[in-house]
Amino acid sequence: MSSAYAEIVKGLSDNDVLELFPEVIPLKKRPNTHSSDSSAEDAKDKVFFGHDDEQIRLMNENCIVLDWNDEAIGAGTKKLCHLMSNIEKGLLHRAFSVFLFNERGELLLQQRASEKITFPDLWTNTCCSHPLCVDDELGVDGSLAEKVQGAINAAVRKLEHELGIPQSETRTRGRFHFLNRIHYMAPSNEPWGEHEIDYILFYRLCKGQELSVAPNVNEVRDSKWVSAEQLKQMFSDPNLKFTPWFKLICESYLFQWWEQLSDLSKVENDPRIHRML
Template sequence: MEYIIQVDENDREIAPIEKLAAHRKGLLHRAFSILIFNAQKQLLLQKRHQAKYHSGGLWTNSCCSHPRDGEPIRAAAKRRLREELGIVCELTPAFEFTYRAELDNGLIENEYDHVFIGRYNGPVYPNKDEIEAIRWASLEEVRADIQQHPDDYTYWFRYLMEHYAEEIRQKVD
């Protein structure tokens, strides 16, 4: 059983909670999203494995997950980036946001999301248990594709691109 961290609207810890229970009940919990950019300012996207417990087969940001109980958020982000993509790089905190989404399988995402930006130009080694495919694309290409094919992307990534693309661009430039 995997435990994540239930939080209040100010990201103050309430209690550890079993991950699936948090998503079934729609409880606000701590999460992170990582955006990895290369030297050409292209964003690394991943297509989530079809077998994921939600949002399988959809394109999303470079890496996203939850810290474990007692695990610092940046340490968790670095751990998952290495586990999912074989990438080790510095991660800079960019901003935080909250969102709530009812997913297609009856689960509810309700996250206090810490966004990190990293820069990386080396090889990528996707974990085949987590990821079906990867690709690099400019923010403009991503936003255009989301407009044309919104159902191909996770809710949180669409939300991120709709509300924070300019802020992300400024931090990458």
């Protein structure tokens, strides 16, 4: 049974979204750039009071604003898409979550940096971010295969930005697997939150391969490789806090998928959008 909030989101047409959020740039008029122009006034916005300058700058990145069916409507800044005042009206964007496994089947976790504007200091999966409203991350032809490839392109970019993993290594030393899409909404620290259709990507290193990991301290406070059992132990520790999407994925799918890591053919490429609203 759909929630009242789900019905609000489902009922929004493209025109409704563009009227409700005039800052969204329609798809045909999008600048096709990673970020919108910023100004000195952005840093003075009260929602950014006390926040890190680099993280404020990243709030100008152009996320992909979506309708209920994961079809792109236009470009909206990361700031626009993550304010709860907009999320409560139904503003939705695309995201991805990478789960990176080494040859031993261990998962790389990260603890988000204290400087992060949303969900600071929380433990989460390897990398969580957003495809941007640019040709190589959007999936221009609208097919699921192209959208998945766009999410993978964004993941390669962000694995380098957050964890220092060279793009050349990511592209040659392992393989991405698209599992499914989840649709969820979660408040963060006031006034921020998330409302995303999140592409779940597993990445498995090839036999005998390793990645160079050198976390960006402005993005990542800590990182560690864990087995499934070690992750379950972390969840039982009341002193550790986790991002809401990571908990949702773990509770619904992760440990069953982890058991099939050697052959994901039965669980990958699910075309459905799994609603968790």
